[in-house]
Amino acid sequence: MSDSTSLGSFLRRDRAMRWATGVGVGWLVVFVVLLVIAQVAHPSTALVDLPYLVPIVVAVGLSITAAVVTRGRTRIAWTLLATSNALWLVGEVVWVYYTYVLGRGPPAVSSADFFYLSSYVVAIPAILVGIGSTGHLRHIRGLLDAGLLALGLGTIGWQVAISPSLPEAPRLADFVAFAYPLFGVAIVTTLAAVGLAGRHRLPAWAALVGAGFAVAGITDAMYAYSIAAQNTDSNWTNIGWQIEAVLFGLAAVAAIRRPEPEARERPRSRDLTAVPLVIAGLAATGLILADRLDEGPLTGSTLAILLALFAGLLARQLLIIRDRTRLATQLRAALREQERLAITDGLTGVYNRRFFQEMLRIEAERAERAETPLSLILIDLDEFKKVNDGYGHPAGDVVLAQIAARIRGGLRSTDVVARYGGEEFVCLLPGAGEEVAVEIGEQIRQAIGRDAVAIGGGRSVCLTSSLGVATAGTRAARPLSEPEGLVNDADAALYRAKANGRNQVIAAGMLVDPIDTDPDLPPGLVWLADQIDAKISVHEHSTAVSRWSLLVGERLGVDVATLRRIGAAGRLHDVGKLSVADAVLRKALPLTAAEWAQLRRHPAESARLLTELGQRPDLAAVVAAHHERFDGSGYPLGLAGAEIPIEARIVAVADAWAAMLADRPYAVARTVAAAREQIELGRGSQFDPAVADAFLALVDEGLVGDLAALAVPSPM
Known part of the structure; x- marks a missing residue:
């Protein structure tokens, strides 16, 4: 029952506890010496009786101190222990009063007996509170085991020792005399039941209290046996009670010096509770055999005891069944909880990323078989970092949990929502096409931004969200055999939603139209750009440059105003070629120096047209610089690095890519791989490295391709 390692380590570490232990052992040695002296000088019983009170007085004082300094359940236990020890001391004082003040021994039944027995009555709940089980069913089983053990041992003790010693007409004094061993048995069996209940860790003070009560129970039984055997020399049993008092004192010191946590339960490694069953069975068998040997019918008392034993055994088995049923239920619940935790996010309660990825694979296979989208x-969540920075991460956690609930409310019963990471969520919509998905996304966006999110303390925050939608399957660009690419498509659409000003839903299938991006684009110059494209190639050029430039700008996270300039500049960057002779534009042979000079004037001419005819001076600086190079070797002004507008740096890469992939009079179209190699070679010299990297990432993701399908109409 006790944890000797804990107690031993405590004794080694605590100097005061070592001193107290030494004093206690020293006192026991002194008391044994006094007993020997009293045996030699028989009339000098005061030599033993008065010092006998010393450790009891000390134990009472220390118990009261422990009750004051401890807390919680431990304080309740020490309050009961202090009361029990005080009753014991009062009984001893009454006994000394009768013996040395009145000059005669106490009567056969005296008030001293009342205090002695009362101390036992208080001791039992002290054991159960301080050391006993906290589990309801286990607590009941422990009490029942204690009852069976006490009844069994009491029955055996009654048959073997007490019943043969009782006179034919027992008096009250006889019953009082045998009440002591019965209480001793009760205390020992209570300790046994507590031990059978099991502990994860028993505090040092509890181990010492348990040892003290165990010594007291054994001593009481020995004393009762000596009285029954008419052994008048019972002074040596006083040593047991002295040991009890010393152990109680040491327990109080341990509780005062080290207020340890309360004892906790541990799972049983083996079912030691079979012990009460065996003893109860032996007691019942002994009763039946004893009555049969008397060759008489079973007496009423025997029947009552047998019924009590059998009722206790039956009740205990019912409790075991109930306990096992409860444990099985708890185990099933724990397993279900473990399964739930394995697939859900602990903060928001929605599914986790791992579960989403598995469901994406399963739903993609199912949709492919059923030919459904x-x-x-x-x-x-837009600018969610401001919530964490302004209100703290706990407030951010509250926001995420509430946002998850709003997202769930906007989905269908067949849809799956998961936390994808940080402030990102992902929804899987089986059977939903792009139009339905965009509609659901819009409902979610409105649900998130409609009402402020309460974060406690009367505070709330307003949030918006950006959503990217991607669709695979029927009539969709992405085949169902590439579910991972679906995430990339949605991610790219989400980037576009962010770049377009946040708080909106963008679908990957929605191509960006530059005219929609900037409705103030001069229609006449747009028409002129298309005519110039048709002179040079059979494929679109300025429209493709505009679209790809927009994607790069979105990927780089530029603001909306800049994004509009990028799209417009990409669409009109070559209008200045109107001033270049057709012969120069369509010449297959290398250009002369004069022809190169004429061609290099087209960026400045584009800027002039935008300023004078298009009333768009904001675009003039962009188109004027789209042939500048990052290392400063470009034209017309030789700008370098950050001197070149970011819009022009982006258009430069898209323009070069479109030119390399188209058949021109002076060169055949390159392959995508060859064009990619040229962009990589120009990284840091011709092109801004960050822009080049963003562009090539879009190429790798399939968002930027070739010009094969982008034919333009013939000029009118």
Whole structure:
């Protein structure tokens, strides 16, 4: 029952506890010496009786101190222990009063007996509170085991020792005399039941209290046996009670010096509770055999005891069944909880990323077999970092949990929502096409931004969200055999939603139209740009440059105003070629120096046309610089690095890519791989490295391709 390692380590570490232990052992040695002296000088019983009170007085004082300094359940236990020890001391004082003040021994039944027995009555709940089980069913089983053990041992003790010693007409004094061993048995069996209940860790003070009560129970039994055997020399049993008092004192010191946590339960490694069953069975068998040997019918008392034993055994088995049923239920619940935790996010309660990835694979296979579409919505909370920075991460956690609930409310029962990472969520929509997915995404966006999110303390925050939608399957660009690419498509659409000003839903299938991006684009110059494209190649050029430039700008996270300039500049960057002779534009042979000079004037001419005819001076500086190089070797002004507007740096890469992939009079179209190699070679010299990297990432993701399908109409 006790944890000797804990107690031993405590004794080694605590100097005061070592001193107290030494004093206690020293006192026991002194008391044994006094007993020997009293045996030699028989009339000098005061030599033993008065010092006998010393450790009891000390134990009472220390117990009261422990009750004051401890807390919680431990304080309740020490309050009961202090009361029990005080009752014991009062009983001893009454006994000394009768013996040395009145000059005669106490009567057969005196008030001293009342205090002695009362101390036992208080001791039992002290054991159960301080050391006993905290589990309801286990607590009941412990009490029942204690009852069976006490009844069994009491029955055996009654048959073997007490019943043969009782006179034919027992008096009250006889019953009082045998009440002591019965209480001793009760205390020992209570300790046994507590031990059978099991502990994860028993505090040092509890181990010492348990040892003290165990010594007291054994001593009481020995004393009762000596009285029954008419052994008048019972002074040596006083040593047991002295040991009890010393152990109680040491327990109080341990509680005062080290207020340890309360004892906790541990799972049983083996079922030691079979011990009460065996003893109860032996007691019942002994009763039946004893009555049969008397060759008489079973007496009423025997029947009552047998019924009590059998009732206790039956009740205990019912409790075991109930306990096992409860444990099985708890185990099933724990397993279900473990399964739930394995697939859900602990903060928001929605599914986790791992579960989403598995469901994406399963739903993609199912949609491919059924030839139905599969859509995905990627959700990112706009500027969520401001919530964490301004209100703290706990407030951010509250926001994420509430946002998850709003997202769930906007989905269908067949949809799956998961936390994708940080402030990102992802929704899987089986059977939903792009139009339905965008509609659901818009409902979610409105649900997130409609009402402020309460974060406690009367505070709230307003949030918006950006959503990217991607669809695979029927009539969608992305095949269902590439579910991972669906996430990339949604991610790219989400980037566009962020770049376009946040708080909106963008679908990957929605191509960006530069005219929609900037409705103030001069229609006449747009028409002129198309005519110039048709002179040079059979494929689109300025429209493709504009679209690809917009994607790069979105990927780099530029603001909306800059994004509009990028799209417009990409669409009109070559209008200045109107001043270049057709012969120069269509010449297959190398250009002369004069022809190169004429061609290099077209960026400045584009800027002039935008300023004078298009009333768009904001675009003039961009188109004027789209042939500048990052290392400063470009034209017309030789600008370098950050001197070149970011819009022009982006258009430069898209323009070069479109030119390399188209058949021109002076060169045949390159392959995508060859064009990619040229962009990589020009990284840091011709092109801004960051822009080049963003552009090539879009190429790798399939968002930027070739010009094969981008034919333009013939000029009118």
